[in-house]
Amino acid sequence: MPDIVLIGGGVIGLSIAFELATRGVSVRVLDQGPFGRESSWAGAGMITPGNPLGAKSPETRLRAESFVMWPEWAARLNEESGIETGFVRCGGIELSPERSESEIAAVATKFQSEGVRAELIGWRELRELEPHLNPEFGDAVHLPDYCQVRNPRLLKALLAACAARGVELSPGSPVIGFERGSQRVTSVRTPAETISAGQFVVCSGAWSQSVLAQAGCSIRVEPVRGQIVLLEALPLPTRRILEVGSRYIVPRADGQLLIGSTEEHVGFEKRNTAEAVAELIRFGSELIPSLKTARFERCWSGLRPGSPNGLPYLGRVPDSDNLFAAAGHFRAGLMLSPITALLLRQLLLGETPDFAMNELTLTQ
Ligand SMILES: Cc1cc2nc3c(=O)[nH]c(=O)nc-3n(C[C@H](O)[C@H](O)[C@H](O)COP(=O)(O)OP(=O)(O)OC[C@H]3O[C@@H](n4cnc5c(N)ncnc54)[C@H](O)[C@@H]3O)c2cc1C
Structure with a gap:
């Protein structure tokens, strides 16, 4: 019997599985289809810069904490899997849809107030940086620390790293029901088997709401x-x-x-x-x-996986001692995958979290 069963093998489920496996926890990941072929594969792989020292809101804090983890996270995955994730600091430019100077100045101020390197540049500097850009675009914000990852490669690396660490990977295993006592889930059902475990995590992306509903929980995704x-x-x-x-x-x-x-x-x-x-x-x-x-x-x-306020639900679900959710990462699941893996590991293993979880858990 595995210690922990994860329901969903996208970037979130696989990252949590890898993180737990490096701590010697026995983990099984179930996916209804092949692994990593849904939103995590379809994404663009942008990793927006953040700075924990300047981040104030839960959204910027989560992004910032994850951003600083990325270089080491990518290096670890590369080392454990032999697969290069394509994580690179490529830099970025933000432009205003309305070509409005005040709007773009506000974007620069927002990043600067978070302690992120962001430089307001004019037409001439923009041409020097991006000579092929339409000359009608004027002011812009240069974000030299913007990064990207090749998400299909990231998923391959995660799968290989999980397999090397002994994670049991079960594709083609849709969860179709839960069995539970009053406060605890005892097992999950797939068409082929009933799987018992000590703890369960729903990380089923856009399907998380319907998976959690099977366990009697209503969390909106x-x-x-x-x-x-x-x-x-x-x-x-x-x-x-x-x-x-x-x-x-x-x-x-x-x-x-x-x-x-x-x-x-x-x-x-x-x-x-x-x-x-x-x-x-x-x-x-x-x-x-x-x-x-x-x-x-x-x-x-x-x-x-959209959530009511754009923030993921990370934590224990109401009325369950051993059922957790890591879902609703909306436009930022690739970017937030390292911090999600860390926080869920700390929560599942009863470690002291790096920062207060109640800041991040949605109240719906
Ligand atoms: C076009 C696009 C661009 C994006 N660009 C970026 C970006 O640049 N940067 C960024 O950070 N994020 C980006 N995202 C968002 C990011 O891709 C998601 O937030 C992230 O992939 C969510 O990961 P996940 O593991 O929660 O979901 P998914 O990758 O969807 O994985 C969920 C898994 O759960 C499985 N599942 C569902 N139901 C069950 C069940 N009953 N039993 C077993 N398994 C089940 C599914 O088969 C699936 O494999 C983008 C998304 C899209 C669509």
Whole structure:
């Protein structure tokens, strides 16, 4: 019998499993499909900079704590799996959708007040940094510490590292029910077996609400579709992440460029739509006009686990001594995966948490 069963093998479940396994805990991860093929695979891999010394709100604190963990986390995974995650400090530029000077100045102030390196730059400096950018864009914020990770590679590294540490990985094992006493879950059911364990964690991404409902818990997590277009452009017209409101371009070192992303409340419908794909391509080639002749590679979509306030639920669920949730990471699950793994490990093993969990647990 495993000590801990994790329900969901996306970046969150696999990161927690790896973290626990390095402490000698016996872990089993169940996924209804193959591992790491949902939102975690579909994401763009942006790691927004943060600074724990300046972070004040729960959102900025969580981001900052995770941000500083990333270099070591990526190095550890690389060492344990032999797989390079593609984590790199590529830098980023934030631009204003309305091309408004005051709006972009406010973005710079926000990052600076968090203690993040953020430089307000004008038209000339922007041209020097990004010569291929549409000259209609003027003021911008330069974020030299912006990072990215190749999330499909991160997932491969996590899977290999988990396997090497003896984590029992069970793909094709949907959880379809819980068995419980008054305050404790005793086992979970899949179509093939009933699995007992000491503790259980629901980390089922956009499906977490329905999985938790089977255990009698109501925690709100809803799917929010995001579509992405992949182009190839060699030589790369930019090496930095370019962000304009909720839209962005993420360049990969091998000449691929991701253009994302939509935010759509359409339930569990994962298809790409002609309208969104056209709009993303239009956005990308408006930002970098030379992309009009880039090669169209493909497009995809994923279901982000949305929560009522954009923050994840990290903690024990009400009325259960041994059932936990790590769900609802919305647009930031890749970025927040190292800190989520650390906090859940501390919680599950009864260690003193690095910072107060009640700051981070949603009250719904
Ligand atoms: C287009 C897009 C762009 C994004 N860009 C970024 C970004 O740049 N940076 C960033 O930090 N985040 C980004 N995100 C968000 C990030 O991808 C998510 O927050 C993160 O992947 C959530 O991870 P997860 O493990 O909770 O969910 P998932 O990866 O969805 O994993 C959940 C797993 O649970 C399994 N599951 C569900 N139900 C059951 C069941 N009953 N039994 C067993 N298993 C079950 C699923 O099969 C799935 O494998 C993006 C997301 C999208 C869609």
